[in-house]
Amino acid sequence: MSNFPVLDLVVGMIFIYFLLSVISSSAVEMLLAGFKIRSKLLGEWLKTIFDKDIQIAHTTKDATGNEITQTKTITLGQAIMDHCAITALSKAGKAPSYIDAKNFASALIEKITYNPNDKFSVATDIDSLITCIENTTLLPQDIQRVLLTYAHEAKNTYAGLSSKVVSELDLFRQKLETWFDSSMDRVTGALKTRWARPFTFTVAFIITLSLNADSISIAKYLYSNPEVRAKVAGEAYAATKDTAFIATVNHLKLPKDTTGNDTAATLKQVKDALNEQYTALKKANGTLQDAIPLGWNSSTMASADHTAKGIFFLWLSKVVGLMGTMLAIVMGAPFWFELLNKIANLRSAGNKPATSGGDAAGDGK
Numbered sequence: 009m010s011n012f013p014v015l016d017l018v019v020g021m022i023f024i025y026f027l028l029s030v031i032s033s034s035a036v037e038m039l040l041a042g043f044k045i046r047s048k049l050l051g052e053w054l055k056t057i058f059d060k061d062i063q064i065a066h067t068t069k070d071a072t073g074n075e076i077t078q079t080k081t082i083t084l085g086q087a088i089m090d091h092c093a094i095t096a097l098s099k100a101g102k103a104p105s106y107i108d109a110k111n112f113a114s115a116l117i118e119k120i121t122y123n124p125n126d127k128f129s130v131a132t133d134i135d136s137l138i139t140c141i142e143n144t145t146l147l148p149q150d151i152q153r154v155l156l157t158y159a160h161e162a163k164n165t166y167a168g169l170s171s172k173v174v175s176e177l178d179l180f181r182q183k184l185e186t187w188f189d190s191s192m193d194r195v196t197g198a199l200k201t202r203w204a205r206p207f208t209f210t211v212a213f214i215i216t217l218s219l220n221a222d223s224i225s226i227a228k229y230l231y232s233n234p235e236v237r238a239k240v241a242g243e244a245y246a247a248t249k250d251t252a253f254i255a256t257v258n259h260l261k262l263p264k265d266t267t268g269n270d271t272a273a274t275l276k277q278v279k280d281a282l283n284e285q286y287t288a289l290k291k292a293n294g295t296l297q298d299a300i301p302l303g304w305n306s307s308t309m310a311s312a313d314h315t316a317k318g319i320f321f322l323w324l325s326k327v328v329g330l331m332g333t334m335l336a337i338v339m340g341a342p343f344w345f346e347l348l349n350k351i352a353n354l355r356s357a358g359n360k361p362a363t364s365g366g367d368a369a370g371d372g373k
């Protein structure tokens with residue numbers, strides 16, 4: 009593909025690492041979605057932060073049709089999860105995968121301003137909201153103080169506005185939504201640390217071992233087969249313009265974009281998200297299988313030096329090659345795709361054309 013075989017070899021290896029990383033990342037996302045890890049972490053966060061007990065009344069009908077009002081004790085976090093603004097897209101008692109910051113703010117404000125003696129009373133201004141926050145017993149003291157700070161800041165900010173385009177309550181909601189989004193960033197961090205990374209290492213190990221993706225053997229194969237090397241390099245450069253690969257990388261690169269959006273809320277959306285990951289996995293696997301031969305066979309052992317020293321170096325090379333591939337997969341598809349893009353951009357830029365006088369164009373001489 010170029011006049012530099014070593015460059016084609018490097019590009020080919022980067023492309024293979026990228027494809028293997030796409031397979032790994034897609035499999036990990038499917039596992040996280042299948043086990044509903046994010047919803048479990050979100051529910052755990054809500055129940056831990058908002059752990060005060062709350063009495064919830066619900067009305068049922070007996071066998072004769074008479075209405076019976078019963079109360080049950082749950083945590084405020086559970087009450088927020090069960091709020092109509094949030095549970096419309098998930099089962100009662102279960103946290104959804106994502107909660108929109110606006111819906112969270114509405115649910116929390118509704119719970120802390122609820123008056124059982126006047127069920128239809130609401131906080132219509134910042135002063136009544138401050139009174140409700142001060143008097144509520146549902147919030148931990150530190151959260152209560154934070155909300156009071158936000159309320160007074162909103163009140164002071166509103167007083168200093170020359171153009172009253174938003175209300176004091178709107179300013180308070182904005183601060184509460186920002187706090188929730190920052191908390192969701194920490195939940196996402198916990199998701200990566202506690203689940204995504206261990207899953208990634210495990211999946212990378214399984215993929216590497218099952219495919220016999222030995223970096224040393226793959227590099228030797230590409231180096232000794234110029235036609236295959238050129239083909240893989242060509243597919244690598246084409247991949248930088250492939251919309252399917254670009255969309256997959258952007259999805260993996262920007263997980264925070266989904267933090268505040270209920271993108272996996274409905275069953276159909278969950279299925280669509282899993283189908284996208286499966287399509288990316290199948291495309292990467294198909295491209296990979298077309299590029300190089302993978303898998304275990306007896307030809308390597310048959311052609312190896314069967315002395316003790318030969319067997320030792322054969323397995324040493326195999327272990328180092330497999331570990332190199334596994335570590336490359338852990339680096340992630342976005343890393344390899346960005347590196348591939350940089351090489352493709354440098355290659356397309358080329359050398360500056362010479363002027364009629366022999367000087368490089370644009371050097372000002």
